[in-house]
Amino acid sequence: MNLSVQLPGLSLKNPIMPASGCFGFGREYSEFYDLNVLGAVMMKAATGEARLGNPTPRVAETSAGMLNAIGLQNPGAEKIVQTEVPFLRQFNIPIIANVAGSSIEEYERVVTVLNRSDDIAAIELNISCPNVKEGGIQFGIDPQMAATVTERVKAISNVPVYVKLSPNVTSIVAMAQAIERAGADGLTMINTLTGMQINLQSRKPVIANKTGGLSGRAIKPIAIRMIYEVRQHVDLPIIGMGGIERAEDVLEFLYAGADAVAVGTANFQNPLVCPEIIEQLPNVLKRYGFSSVKEATGVAHR
């Protein structure tokens, strides 16, 4: 069974990788399994400077999902390149750096720092984090601004740039098309849907930031729909995510048009979810009549 997938900058031995923000910089999960089994790894968001993120509580559980408002807490791009990338380099897997910021200049600053490392295979441009108030969200919901930040980052990045789409938009296709025209190498989708939970006792939102991003199984139908729609109008490769828990889910994402997938929230319930999916994927592909990942990609469009 051929699980390999070739994408711009990413030679994946299988299409499974942990999603950004749900896997830190890999250290914790490397205590559960050898990260070498992964197709790639998506690091937690990097910003220009260290950020302390939002006040707590930062997470809440919902039906078949969860809300989070971490607020991009991270040690800053410099520190990540100095201490986290070297840790991940020991594994023989492509490292994808998730880049966030509050201004185009900050995005550029982060990419400039990341450029200094030879160990980053691709950039995931996070224009869609709904939990940062300073304006980061604006990039993700306006096609023109998304295009501008994509162009500026593309102009300086040493490695291919994947842009991460927010589902909190009226037209996901318009966003994807603007980003394609701006020269992106790929798309990753979807980020979380903005939601809220209110505690009946305290009478306040559970999450200190009030709103948080909804992830997990609950959002899978929305992710599938958006990937399906984008695949019909855009030629860029897509790394799909949103509620994946099992190898069968991976297949559904491939059918919809994803070339590879990322697993986020499911890591919390099962730290071994990625290696388990990788192990089961060949059987599931075979059961449904495929002899490679590539064969299953986009079949729902045929």
Added chain:
Amino acid sequence: MNLSVQLPGLSLKNPIMPASGCFGFGREYSEFYDLNVLGAVMMKAATGEARLGNPTPRVAETSAGMLNAIGLQNPGAEKIVQTEVPFLRQFNIPIIANVAGSSIEEYERVVTVLNRSDDIAAIELNISCPNVKEGGIQFGIDPQMAATVTERVKAISNVPVYVKLSPNVTSIVAMAQAIERAGADGLTMINTLTGMQINLQSRKPVIANKTGGLSGRAIKPIAIRMIYEVRQHVDLPIIGMGGIERAEDVLEFLYAGADAVAVGTANFQNPLVCPEIIEQLPNVLKRYGFSSVKEATGVAHR
């Protein structure tokens, strides 16, 4: 315990009503309980002419939710006024007519027909059904078009007009504000989120229409967030919906800013869900320190 709520055109003895499309015209559920216990009833969408709707399958189950693409099947406004409204009139509850269409003219035509009945307490303007392809969806995602159809319907309707918001938009507040300015009497929210499920065996979307609207518990955090946001910027009364299953859920919607609520998908699992919620609501209100529904409304904003 005072459960009553007064809204434009609607004198509700309690804030619970079945949501449009999940309760037909009440006949089926009237075999399970006396509809008199309800706060009100929202009828299935009415269009200018009879519609046969979409091909089947029309529903799919998802994690903590479901997709539907019924496609506005209904016998047409005339028939509804002639045969369904008279049936519902026997109960002593306000009847809310859900109005859909593919053009402004069709919306007007439906309202003109409804005007002939004295038994309709309010109109719910369904500009947000994601399953009609002819353009109906356009009204729900563009503030200007939403405002136009609201104005035109307001101009001719004999009864207050509540506009039903689609969650498939970048800014729910912009939509609500445009509709408020256009003279609507209230808002109902949220309609379903567009989603898709793909059958691994057939390699095709499960729903014949390909996409369907996601409803049920999965979407509750999105509904709560949107109601909370709209409540901060708009003064219109809100009838909230999206994943309500229990009296505790009702309280969360009230906290977020809803004045009353509607129960949709939950009727399918439990035909008695509305009377059960109505029965439990006083205890739940009391447990959290309230002596009326009104007191609980909007408390998360205080």
Added chain:
Amino acid sequence: MKKRHMMTVIANDEVALETFELVLHNKVIAKEAKPGQFLHISVPGHTLRRPISIADVEREKGEVTILFKVVGSGTNQLATLQEKETVDVLGPNGSSYPFDSLQKGDTVLLIGGGIGVPPLYFLAKTLYEKEVNVQCILGFQSKEYVFYEEQFVQIADVQIVTDDGSYGAKGLVTDVIAEVAPFKQYYSCGPLPMLRAVKEKLANRDGYLSFEERMGCGVGACYACVIPTNDAVGYKKICSDGPVMRASEVNI
């Protein structure tokens, strides 16, 4: 008033490959059920109920039997039910196979495919008690999937066909229709392609078909389960007007 019923599991056995026979206790349903009707079964953790036909009743004992094939997460969960556990159901729902026009000594044909066979057993048993002669053609994928043959042979003439010929004749139910004795009426239940073939083959005969469709409410309120009809309205609801429809009225 209709209500949600709690049914208690009496037995749950695998009677053929991936096929379970679940016997449930509830006096009201056992008393009211008619052949062709279904139960709309709640499966914990699932948004939608599962429609499953009633395969048999023991009215005195208050027992209702259903037979289901494990095809997904809902039926998978039903397969794990243990004696004494309870199941939340709506029902009996829907229309039934009409047979009031039949007399003692009349002959009928029942044509069932796979998991469409169960409601026909309830019908066969009912007709047998009316002393109507029942001929059955029952189609299955293969030998391992055959169930209830013994039960049927006690009350009917039975011909079994399998897709792969591993049991009975090889072929489709429609391949052997020509061989049956003259009959007054036919009744069928099975996958849509089979029903289409049956309807075509018996185009000039009076018969009833029972349909499957994905359901929302299961009681007629949501319009999920419509089927095109030849009348002025243009559709019927499988859950409430059906699942049993006269072959001539549907447009399939």
Added chain:
Amino acid sequence: MKKRHMMTVIANDEVALETFELVLHNKVIAKEAKPGQFLHISVPGHTLRRPISIADVEREKGEVTILFKVVGSGTNQLATLQEKETVDVLGPNGSSYPFDSLQKGDTVLLIGGGIGVPPLYFLAKTLYEKEVNVQCILGFQSKEYVFYEEQFVQIADVQIVTDDGSYGAKGLVTDVIAEVAPFKQYYSCGPLPMLRAVKEKLANRDGYLSFEERMGCGVGACYACVIPTNDAVGYKKICSDGPVMRASEVNI
């Protein structure tokens, strides 16, 4: 490598109002667990695991005891666990109460509030075995919520306070701190306002606090559970750096 552990339920009993004592079997965890650490427990049908402190271990028997209060749907479900059922856990997770510096004959103070009491029992027992003198102040809402008093009195000097005075002294744990014998170190676990009050009251003393926060991963990867600290980094993670922290290092 770390792994998911399956633990088998040995017993599950309500030991005080809404408070359950769940005894689980797993040799690895029983062997490795240190006082202050927690189990991150999977509850079927829930997206997130529930962190619950280890309250006791019987290393030889391979038994691990946790005590939890039913406050929501997860703990409600845990309360229904029956003997022989299995529970999927990660653990033992997090930091533990340090006590290597303590000598036989030293005296310490343990201050627990409500559902913060359980980890202190494991600590008290461990220190008792080291022949350290343990004084405990344990606070509960009211009499019905008091648990493990008998267990504590066998190994420690215990003072119980309740919010309403229905058992022990009326008041807060901090109200009675002044009355205890001199101690070398203190250890506390309970709701944040209590920990704040304890830290303030014992500002000039060396002590350790154990914190609660809503968790995502429970292993240090998601940054859900941070707490501000006074060092250059500015935060620590409660699930992996904590839950036990030196009182002086946190900024609460």
